[in-house]
Amino acid sequence: MKVEFFKHNIEEADIERVCRVLRGLFLTTGPETALFEEKLKVFLGMEHAIALSSATGALHMALEALGVGSGHEVITTPLTFASTVTSICHQGAVPIFVDVEEDSGNLDASLIEQAISPRTRAILPVHLYGQMCDMKAIHAIATQRDLRVVEDAAHALEAERDGVKPGALSDAACFSFYATKNLGCGEGGAAATRDEALAGVLRRMRLHGLSKDASSRYTGGYRHYDVESCGWKYNMDDIHAALLVEQIDRLEGYLKRRQEISDRYVRGFQNVTGVVCPRGISNARNALHLFTIRVDSAIRDQVLLDLQAKEIGVSVNFRPLHLMSHFKKTYGLKEGMFPNAERIGASTITLPLYPKLRDDEVDAVIEAVREAVRKV
Ligand SMILES: *Cc1c(COP(=O)(O)O)cnc(C)c1O
Numbered sequence: 093m094k095v096e097f098f099k100h101n102i103e104e105a106d107i108e109r110v111c112r113v114l115r116g117l118f119l120t121t122g123p124e125t126a127l128f129e130e131k132l133k134v135f136l137g138m139e140h141a142i143a144l145s146s147a148t149g150a151l152h153m154a155l156e157a158l159g160v161g162s163g164h165e166v167i168t169t170p171l172t173f174a175s176t177v178t179s180i181c182h183q184g185a186v187p188i189f190v191d192v193e194e195d196s197g198n199l200d201a202s203l204i205e206q207a208i209s210p211r212t213r214a215i216l217p218v219h220l221y222g223q224m225c226d227m228k229a230i231h232a233i234a235t236q237r238d239l240r241v242v243e244d245a246a247h248a249l250e251a252e253r254d255g256v257k258p259g260a261l262s263d264a265a266c267f268s269f270y271a272t273k274n275l276g277c278g279e280g281g282a283a284a285t286r287d288e289a290l291a292g293v294l295r296r297m298r299l300h301g302l303s304k305d306a307s308s309r310y311t312g313g314y315r316h317y318d319v320e321s322c323g324w325k326y327n328m329d330d331i332h333a334a335l336l337v338e339q340i341d342r343l344e345g346y347l348k349r350r351q352e353i354s355d356r357y358v359r360g361f362q363n364v365t366g367v368v369c370p371r372g373i374s375n376a377r378n379a380l381h382l383f384t385i386r387v388d389s390a391i392r393d394q395v396l397l398d399l400q401a402k403e404i405g406v407s408v409n410f411r412p413l414h415l416m417s418h419f420k421k422t423y424g425l426k427e428g429m430f431p432n433a434e435r436i437g438a439s440t441i442t443l444p445l446y447p448k449l450r451d452d453e454v455d456a457v458i459e460a461v462r463e464a465v466r467k468v
Contacts, residue, residue, distance in 0.1 A: 180216065384440050
């Protein structure tokens, strides 16, 4: 049975909404984007949400707006997607990796203190697979050492831990609406913050640093715009926003279905020797973005190939960034420096997890993994 790695959640109503935008006047940042921002803000319980073209742009702008630049260091995790760290590099700052927790794969907050130097400016935690890092601990360190905190919440839109949601205990949280994320529109992202001044800066920076966006320049009496800072081109357009405005109302139902699938996987792998399902963090709501298992690193790649041969969509999230040639070369990093991240990176496999996945498909994936692990 062929099982896709991912299927999106776009429905006819979303497509119809895009068509309405296309038949209207504004294609770029306008009323749909504003409506989506309003709904996202409510969903997150945050004061400000700024819709952008990607999480990468959100991370990059947040770091710049918080004054991270040349000569600074930013503490982060090696077990993440490349753009968490390229956003630091583009600011001329140096990523300082600390190892992750063996179980969750999240940045280990107890290792942050010893990585702080006089050049440290910010901490950039990543909420891996949908489980939040210990934001209370990270917030305490940041407050005490006067550091900024930007969360990579690309996996964690629906997450909560110890009563804390993304953005609540940091300067900003960054979200992704990339094609395969829990909420997706192809390419999109957002930043959420409680800080009004920061929100204003992000709003301006997402559109070249101009004092007014396109639709507000158009409506009302003509007003000249000013260039108030050297900004970027990271705004979300109304076409993409239209795909998110109603989809966001369906998130709770999607999460419930992913929970059922995740439970089914865990039950299915319970008595399979050689397959480990990571345990959940207690007192937390897991956004369940990715379902991962771990197998012996000696057979991991063969298991991947076997699953692919059976037409099961699989992925690896992530092989640690300190072993990628650019970062290795540029920052003098080497194997052995972050053993937990390396162990996870060498043994992890991501299995299909999305609301449209059927029970019989989940069972087919479980059976295929069971066979692959037994064979090698
Ligand atoms: C997807 C992802 C990103 C990048 O998101 P974009 O919207 O594609 O820029 C950043 N960090 C993590 C952890 C991701 O999974």
